[in-house]
Amino acid sequence: MKNIRGIVFDLYGTLYDVHSVAAACNAFHPGRGREISVVWRQKQLEYTWLRSLMGDYADFEQLTREALVFTSGQLQLSLDDAALSALCAEYLRIAPYPEVPAALARLQAIGLPLAILSNGSANSIRSVVTASGLEQRFAHLISADSVRIFKPHDKVYQLAEQQMHCDRSELLFVSSNAWDASGARHFGYPVCWINRIGNTFDELGQSPDHIVQGLDQLADWLQTRQPAA
CATH class of the missing domain: 1.10.150.240 (Putative phosphatase; domain 2)
Known part of the structure; x- marks a missing residue:
């Protein structure tokens, strides 16, 4: 990567x-x-x-x-x-996983912009992150609504590349859903799969670049790769 x-x-x-x-x-x-x-x-x-x-x-x-x-x-x-x-x-107003708030703070401290790319509507995404008090962690909240089709279609994955003004090879895509991780990897993103409960990755011709059991482990890994801002 x-x-x-x-x-x-x-x-x-x-x-x-x-x-x-x-x-x-x-x-x-x-x-x-x-x-x-x-x-x-x-x-x-x-x-x-x-x-x-x-x-x-x-x-x-x-x-x-x-x-x-x-x-x-x-x-x-x-x-x-x-x-x-x-x-x-x-x-x-669904709840974040327990490790998520602290891990997002650590990732933000590295100096990397954080984004959400979701099938949720713009209202749904903003409502969820606001209810959890985590809206300040994200530079971009990106909804599939704007292209009127859902992941794993390429048009949705392309939205993050366009809005963050980075090549897909420079954006790490993170998902716990193996079908979503496969779609993102097929599109060209490097992918981290969060496998919290020991699932088997889908057989869709793709493999994640990195696997963790929680977002805190992703923060550990990235902190060893990139200097803090």
């Missing part, structure tokens, strides 16, 4: 724990919060891929609600419109 001039993060499942919504789900259906969260997240992802393939774009907030409606039907839950709205609002 060349010297890194910036870091681009995925948001959902990488910096922020999508399953932090399980507690709110559990309040509506005790004992089923995690089950609801898992089905909801999987269908949310599937809808981004399917709508991209169909050329029928809808923003991430709409897909999140539609995925929850599906989940309610699939799991035979009782969720009225008010419950659906309340749970979707939880996606706007």
Whole structure:
């Protein structure tokens, strides 16, 4: 890898724990919060891929609600419109993983601009980082909304390269989602895969350049590669 001039993060499942919504789900259906969260997240992802393939774009907030409606039907839950709205609002304030706030501060101190590149809408991204008090860590919040298609399409990965005014080879892309890490690597980014729970990397013809178990390990690694600002 060349010297890194910036870091681009995925948001959902990488910096922020999508399953932090399980507690709110559990309040509506005790004992089923995690089950609801898992089905909801999987269908949310599937809808981004399917709508991209169909050329029928809808923003991430709409897909999140539609995925929850599906989940309610699939799991035979009782969720009225008010419950659906309340749970979707939880996606706007999901919690960062425990190591993330301190690790972002360390990475920012190195002097590298930090960005988020997400399938979330601009409103979703800003709401999440503001709710966690981490908005000052990021130089760029970049949404797939502007190209009306979702990752792993190249048009989305290209947005960070354009907005950060760096060649893709100079931007480290960081994701916990193996499909996303594969898409970014295919596009030409050097990639760090965060593998918190010992998953197997997807067989998509790509391999990450670096693997860590948490964002703190990425900070350790980069601090040995580049001098502090």
